[in-house]
Amino acid sequence: MTKWINKGSKPTRTGFGEGVKAAASKNDMIVGLGADITTSVGMHFFADAFPERFFSLGIAEQNAIGVAAGLALSGKIPVFSTYGVFAAHRAADQIRISLCYNNLHVIIGGAHAGISVGPDGATHQALEDIASLRALPNMTILSPCDATQAFISVQKAVEELKGPVYIRFGREAVADFTAEDQDIKIGKAQLMRKGDDLCIIATGHLVWEALQAAEKLADKGIEATVINMHTLKPIDKDSIIEAAKKFSRIITAEEHQITGGLGSAVAEVLAENHPARLLRIGMKDRFGESGKAEELLAKYQMDAEGLVQQIVRWINS
């Protein structure tokens, strides 16, 4: 199995932004919408390259989602990126009715996902966005693990999907380790590492942390399989059931509340199909706080070391 190597750290938001620009250079139906934080959410790559297709809408996310719906009804493919907290919560009703009920092909960038947003603190750390959007019919939720995958995912979302798509990505530079020529399939989990003792299903930035944790666990004689669940909706049931048949212990890892996100989605599949023991790693029903990304990931035990500690404690309990 591939030994994953960090090609050089890069923010996933940059991968997303470059992906939008790349998609737009091949497809002139793509239109960008901005809500003041254009550079911060990676949309400046597109806005600078295609100013005639980029529209500033100000700090008004509810309107932006509606405008995106209207553009989509006219055959455009709008990309609207803002912080995940604002997209998923401020504009929740617009996403539900104007986008999902009308089943319109709009790409929403959910920036600043997770605790690793860092010093901005709880208000700007999207930790409930998956929970808020996962119940909506017609919605697809993507959560790429690194900048390269974000770059590829957004282009696939534009070209292969038909309805509304939410792509979740982070703020800080993180390991960029997946291959540029990878053949990821939306809705199909990616097997990252094979091990015989337990299975870690991770999403977003925590895929890299899970891979590092697996190496540390190996030093302790525990071999972990690591799965990258880059599509959170529709969830890849087959991969989860397959893992449950093989492993008695499954761990989920996400920069999100353990309720309503990846952990819940996996628990649902397990409970209905093939029960297995499950440890959900993520935020445990509390808001975040300020601090450096690595400090916060360490404090909430979502970095590699934290994952190892939680997993070992669970095994020994």
Place this chain on the structure above:
Amino acid sequence: MQTFYNQAFEIRKLILESLSEAGSGHTGGSLGLADVFAVLYHKVLRHNPLKPEWNERDRLVLSIGHVAPVLYATLAHAGYFPVEELKTLRKLGSRLQGHPGRDFGLPGIELSAGSLGQGLSVALGMALADKMDNRSRRTYCILGDGELQEGSVWEAIMAASHHQIDNLCAVVDRNGLQIDGPTELVMKLESLTDRWKAFGWNVISVDGHDQTALIEAFESAQKTREKPTVILAKTIMGKGVKSIEDDYRWHGKAPSKEQLAVFVEELKNSRRYD
């Protein structure tokens, strides 16, 4: 000028019949908008009931989805689908959902809507796309007055004038009533003219039952450049059925079978001919 009061009468009659058959729904606002809809679908809109998906059609977004009966009645009367289908309103399996739903396949429905405060943003997006593509078609959006209490509407109002979306025309059904009572008591809206003007719109106030004035307002909107236009249409909730006119209790109530006959008689007595 040609008027369409006969069509408005037929539309009102169909509204009452479909709502009575449904046993629930929004009578007052639907009746109040019949003149606006008659004028739109018989004079103003570029559309073809035989080709609902025609690419060059003008588009109408009904932001206040609860007055779906006036849209359904107008569309059926114009030939989009059989008038008999109006009897399925709000029933299981019907294409005539309580609030318009595109998924159910009724011709002439541009947007699934009903949660207030969203339609103008969508209409703005439609009009913006047409501007990008240099198309001459126009987008219309029907708003309620109570709906203007939703903050998101003002986001759309701000953005439409900022981007000079002059191919967009909003119509506010200014009947002055909402579920809890008069708008000015529930949450003051006046001065609506000043507020829309301050946000950079071309504002036209008209009697929403004076079809000549309505047609002139729409024509003036079409000629206005670099600004979106809002037509503040002063209407009477329940218009045409004297016994329920201006009565906010008829916002969300449907006539019973017995009331239907009485209401239709009232309609006939108050009807205006072209």
